[in-house]
Amino acid sequence: MADNDGMTTARTSVPEAARHLGLRERKKLKTRMAIRDATYALIKEQGYDATTVEQIAERAEVSPSTVFRYFPAKEDIVLTDEYDPLLERLLRERPADEPVLESLRRAIREAMATALTDDPAHEQDEMVLRARLMVEVPQVRSRLMESMSVTGRLVCRALAERTGRHENDLEVRVYSMGLMGALLETMIYWAEGDCRDDLPELVDRTLATFKDLPRR
Amino acid sequence: MADNDGMTTARTSVPEAARHLGLRERKKLKTRMAIRDATYALIKEQGYDATTVEQIAERAEVSPSTVFRYFPAKEDIVLTDEYDPLLERLLRERPADEPVLESLRRAIREAMATALTDDPAHEQDEMVLRARLMVEVPQVRSRLMESMSVTGRLVCRALAERTGRHENDLEVRVYSMGLMGALLETMIYWAEGDCRDDLPELVDRTLATFKDLPRR
DNA sequence: CCATGAAATGAGAGTAGCTCTCAAAAGATG
DNA sequence: CATCTTTTGAGAGCTACTCTCATTTCATGG
Numbered sequence: 030m031a032d033n034d035g036m037t038t039a040r041t042s043v044p045e046a047a048r049h050l051g052l053r054e055r056k057k058l059k060t061r062m063a064i065r066d067a068t069y070a071l072i073k074e075q076g077y078d079a080t081t082v083e084q085i086a087e088r089a090e091v092s093p094s095t096v097f098r099y100f101p102a103k104e105d106i107v108l109t110d111e112y113d114p115l116l117e118r119l120l121r122e123r124p125a126d127e128p129v130l131e132s133l134r135r136a137i138r139e140a141m142a143t144a145l146t147d148d149p150a151h152e153q154d155e156m157v158l159r160a161r162l163m164v165e166v167p168q169v170r171s172r173l174m175e176s177m178s179v180t181g182r183l184v185c186r187a188l189a190e191r192t193g194r195h196e197n198d199l200e201v202r203v204y205s206m207g208l209m210g211a212l213l214e215t216m217i218y219w220a221e222g223d224c225r226d227d228l229p230e231l232v233d234r235t236l237a238t239f240k241d242l243p244r245r
Numbered sequence: 246m247a248d249n250d251g252m253t254t255a256r257t258s259v260p261e262a263a264r265h266l267g268l269r270e271r272k273k274l275k276t277r278m279a280i281r282d283a284t285y286a287l288i289k290e291q292g293y294d295a296t297t298v299e300q301i302a303e304r305a306e307v308s309p310s311t312v313f314r315y316f317p318a319k320e321d322i323v324l325t326d327e328y329d330p331l332l333e334r335l336l337r338e339r340p341a342d343e344p345v346l347e348s349l350r351r352a353i354r355e356a357m358a359t360a361l362t363d364d365p366a367h368e369q370d371e372m373v374l375r376a377r378l379m380v381e382v383p384q385v386r387s388r389l390m391e392s393m394s395v396t397g398r399l400v401c402r403a404l405a406e407r408t409g410r411h412e413n414d415l416e417v418r419v420y421s422m423g424l425m426g427a428l429l430e431t432m433i434y435w436a437e438g439d440c441r442d443d444l445p446e447l448v449d450r451t452l453a454t455f456k457d458l459p460r461r
Numbered sequence: 462c463c464a465t466g467a468a469a470t471g472a473g474a475g476t477a478g479c480t481c482t483c484a485a486a487a488g489a490t491g
Numbered sequence: 492c493a494t495c496t497t498t499t500g501a502g503a504g505c506t507a508c509t510c511t512c513a514t515t516t517c518a519t520g521g
Contacts, residue, residue: 051488051489052487052488052489053487053488053489053497053498056487056488056498057498060498081476081477081478082477082478082479083477091499091500092499092500092501093478093479093500093501094480094481094499094500094501094502095498095499095500097478097479097480098498098499101479102478102479103477103478103479167391170391171387171388171390171391172387174387174390174391174394175383175386175387175390178390181426181430199431199434199447199450199451200450200454202430202434203427203430203431203434203450203451203454204427204454205430206426206427206429206430207423207424207426207427207430207454207455208423208426209426210397210422210423210424210425210426210427210429211419211420211422211423211426213422213426214397214418214419214421214422214423215415215419218415218418218419231415234415234416234419235415235419237416238416238419238420238423238456238458239423239455239456240454240455240456242454267517267518268516268517268518269468269469269516269517269518272469272516272517273469276469297505297506297507298506298507298508299506307470307471308470308471308472309471309472309507309508310470310471310472310473310509310510311469311470311471313507313508313509314469314470317508318507318508319506319507319508
């Protein structure tokens with residue numbers, strides 16, 4: 030059904046990490062990517078709103094039901110990329126005596142770097158499209174804000190642990206979510222400038238507007 | 246159609262400010278309030294998701310079309326309250342030589358105070374319900390985040406003016422949105438604690454985690 | 462007080478996102 | 492190869508939301 034061999038131009042190929050998975054799992058990954066590729070292509074052609082899930086399904090050679098089985102909502106097809114675990118790991122790997130803000134800076138920089146070098150080819154291309162959509166399409170921006178708040182909780186937990194606070198401590202929560210808001214705005218700023226600025230530098234400037242979070 | 250005299254128990258009555266408006270305008274305010282009251286009542290009875298726009302229309306004695314004519318989306322029925330102009334005015338009224346963070350603190354406090362004393366009776370009641378919805382219903386939270394980003398732009402412009410920066414300056418934008426993110430988290434924290442904490446105090450603690458925004 | 466114009470409403474059809482169910486197809490397993 | 496499990500497709504159904512058009516309701520000037 031979702032065979033991406035031959036005719037269909039799949040920009041994304043099955044990652045190495047999945048080679049040893051059963052046929053079933055591999056097929057699932059294929060379908061997933063077929064849906065995402067179809068979506069990106071259609072959006073580039075017609076824009077986000079004009080692209081219906083039915084069209085996506087058709088181009089990906091799956092049924093509409095399947096699309097919703099893989100992605101809970103249309104916006105999620107565009108936004109699905111999970112760097113949260115990576116960020117969390119990087120953050121926890123920072124030395125415990127390093128200033129919190131500096132740890133954040135390093136972890137975020139490294140996470141971005143990894144994301145880009147992971148697959149520089151179209152990964153960056155998709156990042157730019159995603160950034161544009163984030164600025165232009167309210168639904169996408171909304172969804173991204175939601176996912177940012179998830180990342181915020183994650184950061185919150187990590188920072189709470191680091192500074193010896195409860196993860197429900199107002200200050201940590203507020204600090205983390207403030208950070209996320211600022212970083213999201215940074216992305217928007219970057220996207221509005223057609224992604225020409227140096228993102229890591231923008232992030233540095235962003236973090237510079239924050240206090241360090243003191244330990245307890 | 247939307248007569249709220251007699252049987253219908255309208256918790257909200259036509260505000261004084263509208264007395265001199267034509268019959269047409271007054272009726273519009275009435276329907277608007279009828280829709281909101283119906284919505285709040287139904288949500289209290291059945292929850293947000295179980296409440297359909299059709300039900301709302303029926304109880305407000307209005308057609309579904311009219312509901313959508315008054316509110317662009319279902320979530321907006323719950324969230325429509327515009328304190329933005331108030332906040333902007335208060336912020337601009339602060340002395341120009343006051344530290345930015347202190348101005349923000351005062352302006353926000355006063356805005357909240359005004360909002361509450363304006364109509365303490367059910368205004369607070371609705372605020373609590375709204376806070377709960379914000380925590381429980383993703384759509385509502387999403388919508389609120391959107392409106393927060395509008396407020397953020399507003400704050401951004403005011404702060405840019407105050408500190409002699411361009412309103413597109415990365416630092417001001419990031420600072421403003423960081424603030425909004427933090428304040429939203431404060432509201433969530435407050436709502437999670439069943440609105441028992443002293444909100445102004447929480448806001449103070451929140452702002453205390455921020456640097457002051459330096460002038461240019 | 463009525464006639465004319467403007468605005469608000471209701472009715473209804475239509476679209477699209479999303480859910481749920483159930484039977485058929487495809488992969489895993491012994 | 493037979494059986495069990497997972498995945499899929501087909502389709503019905505719900506609801507938020509949009510658009511159009513005829514009807515009603517208010518505003519205004521004579």
